[in-house]
Amino acid sequence: MGKNKKKSESTDPEPTRRSFLVKIWAGLGMIAFIEFVWVILAFLKPRKPRVVGKNSAQIITAGSVDDFPHDSVTTIRRGRFYLSRLSDGGFLAMSYKCTHLGCAVTWDSEKKLFECPCHSSAFNINGNVISPPAPRALDLYSVVIENGIIKVDTSQRIKRKKFNKEQVAFSQ
């Protein structure tokens, strides 16, 4: 009888199953611990400082003054802005973003209007609102013209209520 009991204990699958589950739990515990350490290290890691100054990637060279006809708009894809050359020869660099909810406006050279596909706002070549709901003129980027080369600083969008002549950059 005692011999039989011993035999049945040795063939009982329970200890094997239990040790397998213990190993699984130990493995999961180890994974959780590694994730925890990783999260802590990621939290403590020093963050990259924000770029405060201007870097060369934010200054976009649009081209030579002579490349742009008077009364025209050119898309500068690299900087995601439009360069308007007004009838008096001055330049404005304007953001793609509609001032209503930020959809990208497109230039219609036939109508001479920037149009927003989202809620039908329209802007003229100066960026002034012709048709709401856009609440204000298209945002500007600062334009500098050096030796006939147009450079646009895309590091900061300049908000404005409407166009005025002081916003226009001229070649010296």
Ligand code: FES
């Ligand atoms: S986002 Fe342009 S009109 Fe609404």
